[in-house]
Amino acid sequence: MDDTAEHGRKDSAGPMPNDEAIRDWFCREVLPLERSIARFIRRNWRVADDVMDLTHDVYAAALAGARTGLPLNTRHYLFTVARNHLINRAKRARIVSFELVADLQTVPQEIDLLEAERHLHAREALRHFHAGLEKLSPRVREIVSLRKIEGLNVKETAEKLGVGKDAVNHQLAMGMKALADHMLGGTGKIVRRKYSGRRDREVEP
Amino acid sequence: MSQARKARDRAAQWIIAQEQPEWTDADGTALDAWLAESDMNKAAYWRLEHSWREADRIGALGRGAVIPAEKGEHRRGLGWLAPAAIAASLTAVIGLGTSQLSRIAGPSETVVAERFATAIGGHRKLGLPDGSRVELNTASVVRAAISDNHREVWLDRGEAYFEVAHDKTRPFVVHAGSRRVTVLGTKFSIQRAGDKLIVSVLDGRVRVDDTDDIRAVRSMIITGGDIAVARGPAEPATVKSGEPVEDSLAWRRGMLSFDQERLGEVAAEFNRYNARQMIVSDPEAADIRIGGMFPASKPGVFVRLLRDAYGLKIEETPDTIHISD
Numbered sequence: 001m002d003d004t005a006e007h008g009r010k011d012s013a014g015p016m017p018n019d020e021a022i023r024d025w026f027c028r029e030v031l032p033l034e035r036s037i038a039r040f041i042r043r044n045w046r047v048a049d050d051v052m053d054l055t056h057d058v059y060a061a062a063l064a065g066a067r068t069g070l071p072l073n074t075r076h077y078l079f080t081v082a083r084n085h086l087i088n089r090a091k092r093a094r095i096v097s098f099e100l101v102a103d104l105q106t107v108p109q110e111i112d113l114l115e116a117e118r119h120l121h122a123r124e125a126l127r128h129f130h131a132g133l134e135k136l137s138p139r140v141r142e143i144v145s146l147r148k149i150e151g152l153n154v155k156e157t158a159e160k161l162g163v164g165k166d167a168v169n170h171q172l173a174m175g176m177k178a179l180a181d182h183m184l185g186g187t188g189k190i191v192r193r194k195y196s197g198r199r200d201r202e203v204e205p
Numbered sequence: 206m207s208q209a210r211k212a213r214d215r216a217a218q219w220i221i222a223q224e225q226p227e228w229t230d231a232d233g234t235a236l237d238a239w240l241a242e243s244d245m246n247k248a249a250y251w252r253l254e255h256s257w258r259e260a261d262r263i264g265a266l267g268r269g270a271v272i273p274a275e276k277g278e279h280r281r282g283l284g285w286l287a288p289a290a291i292a293a294s295l296t297a298v299i300g301l302g303t304s305q306l307s308r309i310a311g312p313s314e315t316v317v318a319e320r321f322a323t324a325i326g327g328h329r330k331l332g333l334p335d336g337s338r339v340e341l342n343t344a345s346v347v348r349a350a351i352s353d354n355h356r357e358v359w360l361d362r363g364e365a366y367f368e369v370a371h372d373k374t375r376p377f378v379v380h381a382g383s384r385r386v387t388v389l390g391t392k393f394s395i396q397r398a399g400d401k402l403i404v405s406v407l408d409g410r411v412r413v414d415d416t417d418d419i420r421a422v423r424s425m426i427i428t429g430g431d432i433a434v435a436r437g438p439a440e441p442a443t444v445k446s447g448e449p450v451e452d453s454l455a456w457r458r459g460m461l462s463f464d465q466e467r468l469g470e471v472a473a474e475f476n477r478y479n480a481r482q483m484i485v486s487d488p489e490a491a492d493i494r495i496g497g498m499f500p501a502s503k504p505g506v507f508v509r510l511l512r513d514a515y516g517l518k519i520e521e522t523p524d525t526i527h528i529s530d
Binding site: 019023026027031052053055056057059060061062063064125126128129147148150151152153154155156169172173176177179180183184 | 207208209210212213214217218220221224225226243244245247248249251252253255256257259260261263321322323324326327328329341
């Protein structure tokens, strides 16, 4: 199942990128689209619990496709990969209906651009970050704070709180995942930021 | 469990493990192998790692003090940013409502100061608000003030490795005691050891200025691949070219690298990372030359080697390891 093969034109820029370049592209251009892509999946998939898994499937397929060249238009590329992936999944799960496929044939062109490429203003980012911390359970929040603010490692945290290292590991991992979901998927004020480097060459649709 | 969920869980565990003092080269190799296994692994790991670093960067915006600088004020040294001042401003900011905060942090220059520390054996990676990355070695303290026009960091204690985000309009300056390091390049580390300052440049160029005496400022430029050692304030700094800079940064991977160094110095190096202190009691043993790489957090492994390979006498107590001939 190659989700990128189907849409033929990726408009890749330059030579084959190495892992470092792909990672850089992924963090700078793909991750900021997470909220939009997750919403697209949620609208087109009946099982809400699958959204995070499907988002990751799309990321993996997007990385595989980017190996032969980074796409010039990341947003269009990512939505195409997502659409193809949903169709493939639906086919395999035999839950496909003609309506679903028809709906999915066209990648939404009218994505809210500001929303998609949102970069939070510093103050908004901070507020958003704190909202993410607030969402954590008090214990997980405490453990994340001990790591992030006090700089304690797992062993020191376990000693300070009088719990096992495994428990600290587990809760720190929970906090890390929950914060990522919140920070990449949550809402916030939208501001456009000026881009540098190869982003300048990106062609708007 | 879905592949994505498994990859997410494993990625979180890798990121946590990577920040622990027990992390070794072998672990790094295992992580690389795991990442190479699938694009799902890469996606999950890069995503979590990115947002985990972002949390530092964003968190740093809020926990520090927001100090509007006076118009036209020239900031010299760090008198204006004494710890007491930070504490005071910090309290003030916490006490302020959001609307007031936004007014202070308005268009005028704002300064965000933040303190980061590690305990003995600690190792932290941080993101600064400007996108630069800092890695703190054992028992280290840095403060960072990133404003619209300036980027300043104070290395109060210990050692830090910097990867500076490129920004011509905002010079990146590190203050270390009476010396000031101005970054003209990107990757370098600074270590304070008593009066001594060691600057290792991996990539690019840095300039070190002695700021003790304004009338006789001594400057030197250190380029990539060089290590500069500045001793007492009265002594000129020396540059060692062709030293393996990568080796002196082995701590970033939890390792210590020695090239035919005296056991006395090797022990002192281990003691930076461990509460349990190594003591070399006789001068002959202290003169033995040691070469090789060792995990910083496992002095026991190193000491066993001394006993087995060099026939040295080892006496261990809960707090100390005595080494003698």
